[in-house]
Amino acid sequence: MSPALDPRSREAVESYVDDTLRSMPEYLRAGVLGESLLFGAGPRLAHALGRQDHAGLRTRIDGWRTSRIDFVRQYVRLLQSLVLFAENELAPSGT
Amino acid sequence: MAILDTEILVIGSGAGGAVTAATVARAGRSVVIVEEGPWVDPDATEPFSLAEMVAKYRHGGSCAALGRPAIAYAEGRCVGGSTEINSGLYHRLPTELADEWQRVYRIDEFGGDELDRYAQRIEDELGVSRLPGAPPMSSAVLERGAAKLGWQAVEFSRVFRYESSGRAVKQTMARTLLPRAMEAGARVIANCRVSKLTRHDGRVDGARCVRAREDGSSEDLLIRADHVFVCAGATQSPALLQRSGIRRNIGNGLKMHPTVKIAARFEHPIDHGDVPMHRVTEFAPGFTIGGSASRRGHVALALADSGADYADALADWERVAVYYAAIRSEGHGRVVALPGLAAPLVTYNLSEGDMSRLARALLHLGEVLLAAGATEMYPSITGGVVARSTDDLVQWWDATSRNRANLMTVHLTSTVRIGENRERTGADSFGRVWGYSNLRVNDASLLPDAPGVNPQGTIMAIAARNSDHFLAQT
Numbered sequence: 001m002s003p004a005l006d007p008r009s010r011e012a013v014e015s016y017v018d019d020t021l022r023s024m025p026e027y028l029r030a031g032v033l034g035e036s037l038l039f040g041a042g043p044r045l046a047h048a049l050g051r052q053d054h055a056g057l058r059t060r061i062d063g064w065r066t067s068r069i070d071f072v073r074q075y076v077r078l079l080q081s082l083v084l085f086a087e088n089e090l091a092p093s094g095t
Numbered sequence: 096m097a098i099l100d101t102e103i104l105v106i107g108s109g110a111g112g113a114v115t116a117a118t119v120a121r122a123g124r125s126v127v128i129v130e131e132g133p134w135v136d137p138d139a140t141e142p143f144s145l146a147e148m149v150a151k152y153r154h155g156g157s158c159a160a161l162g163r164p165a166i167a168y169a170e171g172r173c174v175g176g177s178t179e180i181n182s183g184l185y186h187r188l189p190t191e192l193a194d195e196w197q198r199v200y201r202i203d204e205f206g207g208d209e210l211d212r213y214a215q216r217i218e219d220e221l222g223v224s225r226l227p228g229a230p231p232m233s234s235a236v237l238e239r240g241a242a243k244l245g246w247q248a249v250e251f252s253r254v255f256r257y258e259s260s261g262r263a264v265k266q267t268m269a270r271t272l273l274p275r276a277m278e279a280g281a282r283v284i285a286n287c288r289v290s291k292l293t294r295h296d297g298r299v300d301g302a303r304c305v306r307a308r309e310d311g312s313s314e315d316l317l318i319r320a321d322h323v324f325v326c327a328g329a330t331q332s333p334a335l336l337q338r339s340g341i342r343r344n345i346g347n348g349l350k351m352h353p354t355v356k357i358a359a360r361f362e363h364p365i366d367h368g369d370v371p372m373h374r375v376t377e378f379a380p381g382f383t384i385g386g387s388a389s390r391r392g393h394v395a396l397a398l399a400d401s402g403a404d405y406a407d408a409l410a411d412w413e414r415v416a417v418y419y420a421a422i423r424s425e426g427h428g429r430v431v432a433l434p435g436l437a438a439p440l441v442t443y444n445l446s447e448g449d450m451s452r453l454a455r456a457l458l459h460l461g462e463v464l465l466a467a468g469a470t471e472m473y474p475s476i477t478g479g480v481v482a483r484s485t486d487d488l489v490q491w492w493d494a495t496s497r498n499r500a501n502l503m504t505v506h507l508t509s510t511v512r513i514g515e516n517r518e519r520t521g522a523d524s525f526g527r528v529w530g531y532s533n534l535r536v537n538d539a540s541l542l543p544d545a546p547g548v549n550p551q552g553t554i555m556a557i558a559a560r561n562s563d564h565f566l567a568q569t
Contacts (some may be wrong), residue, residue, distance in 0.1 A: 015443040017144065025438030028159060066402055066477055068166050073477060077501065078157070081396050088409075089145035089392040094400040 001084050013086040035075045039064065053073055096315040101127040101282075104302060104320035106289050106335065109176020111538030111558040112326030113268035113276065118562035120279035125316060127282050128273070129304060131327070132173035132287040137270050143180075143370075160428055160443035160504075167351055167503040169443075170328055174285050175269035177328070178551065182370035182388070182503065183253040183265040185223045185356050185550035187214045189380070196543045203524035204560075213563075215554040221266045222256040223552075224320070226372060233373035233386055233416045236361070240467030246377035249435050253372060255549070256265055263369075287316065290533070292323065299323045299339075299534040311527065322569065324526075326538040326558070329410035329507040331428050333521075333540060334439035337432035337513070341528060344521040349428035349443060350509040350545040352421040353502045355457045355495070356387060356474070359469040360399035360408055362518035365389070365416040380423050380547035382456040384463060387417040400475040400501045408471065418464060420456035421504070423547040424449045430510050432484025445497070453502070454495035462489045475501040506550050511540040513557075525564040526557075537561050 001013060021032060043057055065076045102125040105116045110152055112128060120126045131150070140147040148156040153172035161163045171177035190207025197205040217223075228425045230238065230250060241248035254266045264270070273283060286307040293301045300320040310315065325332045333346030371386025378384075387393065398405035398416040408415055428443030445453075461472055461482055472482045480487055511521040511528070521528060526541050528534045537558045546553050 010375075019149070020157050022471075023155045025154060025440075026436045027433070027438070027440055028157070045239045072499055073498070074159070074165050078401070080399060082157070084399055085392040086145060086393040088395040088412075089390065091391060095441070 016086040017082045099318045101125050101320050103322045104318050105324045107327035108174050110178050110554045113272040114555050115562050116281050117272040118275040120276045120281040122566050127267045129284045129287040130174045131288045134174040134411045137267050138475045160441040162443045163497045164500050169505050175267045178267045184251045184549040185254050187553045188224040188553040200394035201516045202514045202544045210556045213559040217555045221253045221254050225252055231366040234364050234373045237373040240463035243376045243466040248373050248375045250372050254517050265351040273568040294408045322533045325536045329510045333510040335428045345460045346430040346510050351504040352423050352506045352545050354419045354421040355453050356397050356419045358417050358473040359464045360415045360471040382420050382422040384420045384460050387419050389416040393417050398473050401479050404475040422452045454492050457491050458488050469472045471498035508539045508542040508545050512543045513541045526561045
């Protein structure tokens with residue numbers, strides 16, 4: 001999510017993404033949940049140990065985004081799409 | 096449980112359901128239409144906006160057919176169905192395709208002339224027209240690019256009427272046929288999901304529904320009917336039939352128009368309020384080239400699909416628009432209702448020929464946009480190079496692979512095909528489900544194949560034909 005977003009817009013984007021994920025077909029939602037648990041395990045552990053590495057995480061996400069494994073690439077694409085669409089639609093001039 | 100009786104129950108209120116309901120209601124029949132989604136005023140949201148996606152799209156617009164690659168798809172879930180969210184482009188079924196379907200699937204009374212008669216009726220009623228003036232820039236660039244290359248391009252008609260003020264009004268079902276059906280006595284029940292059909296001795300005698308109330312609670316509803324038309328679209332119609340225990344040749348022939356996109360940057364601003372009306376038809380029916388919704392959100396999505404750095408292009412989004420190439424696919428998919436889950440599993444397998452056609456279509460799309468003056472093009476291929484010249488386009492050929500292509504579609508068809516060829520069809524020539532005397536399907540599911548053009552006109556013409564046949568028989 002863009003760091004330039006004000007708190008209100010950020011909340012609106014998060015709300016849209018949450019609602020959309022919740023309304024997805026169950027089988028897609030289960031896949032997203034599984035991948036979130038899998039890919040999020042490392043960063044969550046690092047956070048818990050106080051060893052956050054934002055640059056490393058960004059590199060890892062870039063790697064997933066261009067992965068040749070379709071479900072990995074599509075996972076990042078889905079989340080990025082939802083955030084991007086909301087960020088840009090909620091911008092002052094959407095059209 | 097509340098109980099409601101009617102002569103005819105129409106499940107789904109999109110292009111197929113609305114035509115069916117209006118036709119039979121005008122003939123004096125008692126009709127109830129149930130729609131899973133809400134009734135949303137057609138003017139309540141801006142076309143293609145986030146608000147529209149939330150209010151009118153199934154799953155908020157986030158659906159995908161699983162396969163290699165997965166294919167994102169969108170469909171309406173509101174009164175009026177996908178007619179409320181599409182671009183309104185209108186095309187009759189090409190005569191040669193109607194004749195081919197008639198031959199292959201042995202469909203009675205289904206020639207091109209026969210369908211054209213019904214198409215004309217729909218066009219007269221709804222108002223199908225071309226733009227009264229010059230096309231917007233986003234559309235004109237396609238015409239210009241095609242002209243430079245010597246390719247054929249046409250302005251498609253749209254299901255629009257133009258008010259005296261010049262305002263273009265899309266003639267959606269919630270604006271046209273559904274109110275007219277209600278004037279003829281039909282009743283529309285929105286926010287009402289049919290969980291299954293009830294059957295007895297080769298007949299369907301009703302539908303079990305769950306109706307959502309405004310306060311967030313829900314009520315069970317049993318609608319008893321003499322005749323049932325399932326018109327819930329190519330994913331939901333077969334899913335409902337399967338949930339009801341009706342499975343023979345149901346859901347296994349899914350077809351679609353897989354689509355690749357390009358976000359193209361120009362030196363001049365491009366309009367973003369409408370979908371381009373021009374289509375490059377030089378390569379039809381194999382593939383067609385056209386323009387997509389290009390609000391700022393869509394531009395951002397299309398730019399990001401390439402995986403390239405797009406910050407500069409997004410900052411200049413008013414000069415960027417999104418274009419697509421949609422193929423007629425040799426592949427096919429399935430819709431399977433999974434026990435205990437509300438949404439059916441949708442899968443689709445592209446053939447090797449499809450992948451090759453997508454690559455060729457993408458290159459030709461790039462060519463026509465360059466000819467039209469595009470200075471920079473971002474393909475919907477992860478890792479696809481940002482092209483600035485025809486030399487760059489060649490690199491897209493190899494890049495268009497299963498593990499890099501980002502595809503989508505808005506046209507899904509063919510999950511309950513019609514015809515007398517029982518090995519290949521789920522319903523007879525007029526949409527009556529095999530084995531059931533009073534159960535009919537009347538929507539995009541019936542099309543034997545994806546038509547290669549916007550299917551709304553074809554769906555409506557077939558629905559009108561089948562409704563007339565029903566009235567003549569009952």
